Amino acid sequence: MLQNLPIPFLVLSFLTILSALYVVTSKNPVHSVLALIFTFFTISAHYVLLNAQFLAVVNLIVYAGAIMVLFLFVLMLLNLSKESEPVKSNWWGIAAAISAGSLLLIITAAFQVSGEAVAKNPVEGIGLVKALGKVLFTRFVVPFELTGILFLAAMVGAVLLGKREKAVDALISKEESNG
Amino acid sequence: MSILSVFNQVEISHYIYLSTVLFSIGLFGVLFRRNAIILLMCIELMLNAVNLLFTAFSSYMGDADGQIFVFFIMVVAAAEAAVGLAILVLVYRNTRKTDVSFLDQLKG
Numbered sequence: 001m002l003q004n005l006p007i008p009f010l011v012l013s014f015l016t017i018l019s020a021l022y023v024v025t026s027k028n029p030v031h032s033v034l035a036l037i038f039t040f041f042t043i044s045a046h047y048v049l050l051n052a053q054f055l056a057v058v059n060l061i062v063y064a065g066a067i068m069v070l071f072l073f074v075l076m077l078l079n080l081s082k083e084s085e086p087v088k089s090n091w092w093g094i095a096a097a098i099s100a101g102s103l104l105l106i107i108t109a110a111f112q113v114s115g116e117a118v119a120k121n122p123v124e125g126i127g128l129v130k131a132l133g134k135v136l137f138t139r140f141v142v143p144f145e146l147t148g149i150l151f152l153a154a155m156v157g158a159v160l161l162g163k164r165e166k167a168v169d170a171l172i173s174k175e176e177s178n179g
Numbered sequence: 180m181s182i183l184s185v186f187n188q189v190e191i192s193h194y195i196y197l198s199t200v201l202f203s204i205g206l207f208g209v210l211f212r213r214n215a216i217i218l219l220m221c222i223e224l225m226l227n228a229v230n231l232l233f234t235a236f237s238s239y240m241g242d243a244d245g246q247i248f249v250f251f252i253m254v255v256a257a258a259e260a261a262v263g264l265a266i267l268v269l270v271y272r273n274t275r276k277t278d279v280s281f282l283d284q285l286k287g
Contacts, residue, residue: 006188013197020201020224024208029216036220043227050194050238051186055246059230062253067223067260074264075216078271096210104203111195122186123241135243136250147254154258161265 009049016042029080033072040064052127186239194235201228215270215277219263226256 002010019042022035040063047056125131136144205228208221230249237245267277274281 004188005193009189009193013193016197017200017204020204023217023220023224024204024211029214032217032220036224039224040227043231046231047234049189050234052234052238052246055230055234055249058250058253062257063223063227067257070260070264071216071220074268078268078277080214080216080277093211096207099210100203100207103206104199107199107202108196111192111199120186120191120239121241122238126238126241126243127246131243132246132250136247139244140247143251147251150258151254154261158261158265161262161269 008045012042012045012049016046029075030072033068033075036071037064037068040068047127050127051122051124054127054129054132056127191235191239194232198228198232198235201225201231213278213280215267215279215281216264218279219260219267223256223260226252 016039019035019039023032023039026032026035040059044056044059044064047053047059202225205221205225208224209218212218212221230252233245233249233252237243237249270281271277274284
């Protein structure tokens with residue numbers, strides 16, 4: 001079943017799964033972030049294969065460029081790059097593996113039962129800015145505007161949470177000096 | 180090899196399996212790791228698995244709606260990462276750790 005697949009798809013899928021596993025298993029958080037960025041690059045390549053060029057570029061800019069840099073900033077700001085994570089017991093790992101494995105099994109089995117009901121109808125140029133913009137600004141214009149409100153709320157929330165409160169800080173330092 | 184020829188050689192089921200594996204890896208990470216930053220990263224991984232599946236179905240069916248949904252998921256993920264990391268920095272400032280065990284101390 002696998003040998004009929006084109007080489008680019010196989011290599012990309014292999015790299016995606018491998019780097020995703022490294023994100024989860026790596027002890028050093030900075031290595032995890034870098035592996036996740038690599039995963040996003042491979043997923044972008046998948047988008048190109050799938051004829052979704054606009055999404056490929058947006059995925060690179062938004063995920064690999066903005067979100068992961070934010071993660072990296074926070075990691076280095078908090079100085080967590082050293083391997084300081086307390087190790088969970090083996091039992092916890094086994095339980096997590098069993099849970100994730102059962103989910104994989106159930107979804108795969110459900111798909112095997114339901115079978116394929118998708119008609120292949122690829123249209124050229126569907127993933128380009130022209131086609132996507134037309135859909136986004138006609139049928140999906142209300143959700144698009146709501147996204148703006150969501151972003152505003154997230155921005156205000158992040159600024160508010162990140163602001164140092166003098167009263168709270170004084171209370172914490174007082175507690176620290178007492179205990 | 181032209182881009183569109185991929186559709187003739189790769190079935191949609193292969194993308195379903197790939198996304199399922201990615202999602203399961205993300206779920207395993209959420210259950211297994213203790214560092215809250217890594218938990219957020221695993222959630223991003225799960226969101227990306229869903230994105231990949233949305234895009235695959237959208238491209239195979241020749242319907243652009245799925246790709247618009249991916250766009251919205253990216254927006255929500257960005258907002259979630261910003262607020263989540265802000266909360267994390269706040270928690271770290273108060274407890275000096277990013278272990279998820281800080282959730283024990285929540286009172287309400």
